[in-house]
Amino acid sequence: MKLSKAHILLFHRVHPTRDPLWDPMDPKLFDQVLNYVSKKYTVLSMSEITSGKDIKSAKPIVAITFDDGYKDFIEYSLPILTKYNLPSSMYVVTNCIDENSPTWTYMVDHYFFHTRKLEIDDVPFEGLPEKYLITRWNSKSERLKFGSSFKQFMKTISNEKRKLLLNHIIENFNDVKSPGGMMMNWSEIKTILSENVEVGSHTVNHPPLATLENENEIKSELIDSGERIKQMTGKFPDAISYPVGSYDKRVMRIANETGYRIGLAVNHKIYKPERDNLFEIPRLELYNESFLKTKLRATGFYSSVKNILGR
Ligand SMILES: [Zn+2]
Numbered sequence: 208m209k210l211s212k213a214h215i216l217l218f219h220r221v222h223p224t225r226d227p228l229w230d231p232m233d234p235k236l237f238d239q240v241l242n243y244v245s246k247k248y249t250v251l252s253m254s255e256i257t258s259g260k261d262i263k264s265a266k267p268i269v270a271i272t273f274d275d276g277y278k279d280f281i282e283y284s285l286p287i288l289t290k291y292n293l294p295s296s297m298y299v300v301t302n303c304i305d306e307n308s309p310t311w312t313y314m315v316d317h318y319f320f321h322t323r324k325l326e327i328d329d330v331p332f333e334g335l336p337e338k339y340l341i342t343r344w345n346s347k348s349e350r351l352k353f354g355s356s357f358k359q360f361m362k363t364i365s366n367e368k369r370k371l372l373l374n375h376i377i378e379n380f381n382d383v384k385s386p387g388g389m390m391m392n393w394s395e396i397k398t399i400l401s402e403n404v405e406v407g408s409h410t411v412n413h414p415p416l417a418t419l420e421n422e423n424e425i426k427s428e429l430i431d432s433g434e435r436i437k438q439m440t441g442k443f444p445d446a447i448s449y450p451v452g453s454y455d456k457r458v459m460r461i462a463n464e465t466g467y468r469i470g471l472a473v474n475h476k477i478y479k480p481e482r483d484n485l486f487e488i489p490r491l492e493l494y495n496e497s498f499l500k501t502k503l504r505a506t507g508f509y510s511s512v513k514n515i516l517g518r
Contacts, residue, residue, distance in 0.1 A: 213256050213268040213478045214248070215471075216240075216505055217490040221287075222279040228316050232495045234283045238290075239498050240505065244269045245291045252294040252405055253446060256478070257469050257485060269505075271295040272471065272490060274409055274448055276304055278391050285402060297399060298409035298448035298471070299391070301435040307390050310413040311373050312451065314386070315361065319354025322380035330375060332368065336360065362415045362451065366424055369414070393439045400440060407446035408432040408467075415453035425458060429465040446471060459486035477507040 220231030244250055248269040251262070256270050271288070273280055276299035288295050300310055308314070326343045339357060344350040361369050377385070391399075400406055410416070410428040419425050429447055437443040445468045449458065452473030462470045463486060474489035483489060491510070493501050503509055 208261055208263070209259075210256060210262050210268060210480055212480075213251070213270060214505060214507060215253075215256070215270045215272060215478050215488065215490040216244075217473060217492040218271070218273045218284070219275055220277045220279050221283040223283070228320050229313060230495045231279065232493065234287065236495065236498060236501060237284060238287050240493065240501055241271075241287055241291045241293060243498075243502065244271075244505065245293060250293045252403075253296045253407075253469070253471075254405060255294075257488070272448070273297045274450075275300060275310060275413075276391050276396070276409070277309075278389055278395070281391060281395055281399065285399060285404070288404075289402065292403075294403045294405070296405040296407060296446065297396075298407045298446065299396065299436070300409045300411070300413045300450070301432040302411050303390050303413070304393060304396065305435075307387055307392065309386055309389050310450070311361070311369060312358065312413065314373060315354065315358045315376060317386050318376050318380045318383050319351060319357075321383040322350075323382055324380055325350060327376070327379045330372065332372065362453075363418050365419065365421065366412050366414055366428075369412075397440060405445070406436060406440060407444040407448060407471075408436055409448045410450055411435070413450040415451045416449055416458045417453040417455040422457065422461065425461050426465060429462060429467065433466060445469060454487065459484065462486050475504075476510040 218232060221234055221237045222231035223234055247266065249264040249266045250269050250271060253270050256268060271293060276297060280297060303310055329342060330339060339360065344353060361372055396406055411432045412428065414428060416425055433443050443466055447462050447467045448471040454470065454472055459470055469488055470486035472487050472489055473492055475491055476489045478488050491504055491507060493504055
């Protein structure tokens with residue numbers, strides 16, 4: 208039978224230590240989720256789901272995907288995936304792997320959260336919106352408010368300018384230890400490839416692709432990350448996962464032109480091949496919540512409620 212729908216689950220980190228900023232999923236919850244899906248669903252790889260071939264399964268279909276390339280995948284997720292003998296996919300940010308540094312989105316939050324400083328030098332940036340000119344704060348909460356709004360602003364500019372601003376933040380908040388050692392290295396990525404894990408691209412620098420004005424920047428994010436993965440693993444990846452779920456028609460076209468076969472969005476709904484283009488495959492993102500809530504997200508219940516209310 209042709210595939211009519213699939214629940215494509217999106218995970219990031221799985222780790223037993225709580226993180227107030229980007230809370231990873233607890234391994235116990237991850238185990239519960241996999242135990243549940245392995246009983247109620249047939250778990251397939253992204254290649255199988257998007258192959259267009261007939262699928263023989265009485266149960267509904269699930270795929271398990273991870274973004275970013277955190278090292279805790281090897282330490283916590285993979286052993287549990289192996290225990291249930293389930294395939295999965297990992298989408299890596301190639302510069303983050305090369306530099307063993309988390310994504311810029313994580314870095315901005317990390318520095319604003321952990322610094323004790325209540326000021327930052329004036330931001331060296333032409334045409335900076337006026338509200339970011341106030342760089343003295345009265346309290347930690349004011350600083351955090353500024354940080355989260357500044358991060359949103361950083362999503363709207365070019366890669367080059369974003370790097371400049373990130374460096375400015377890092378230099379100014381020099382009382383903060385840089386979060387190193389959190390990402391997998393290439394030899395670990397090669398290892399997971401032999402453990403029933405497909406590896407795809409999540410770009411070079413993790414920019415929100417739809418906000419990049421320059422098409423060449425989108426192209427190089429897609430091509431350079433794919434080529435880097437090919438250089439290290441021997442194969443240009445099939446899939447591009449769009450950072451922060453940001454894509455548009457232009458991004459989809461370029462993904463197609465640059466040699467990818469599928470593009471993964473977030474969009475919090477069930478994938479339906481009849482409705483969804485191969486370059487905007489929706490995924491259901493899961494968080495560190497109760498098992499019940501996680502189950503409701505995985506079954507697509509939340510998104511269908513939203514759709515009903517939205518109509
Ligand atoms: Zn990401």
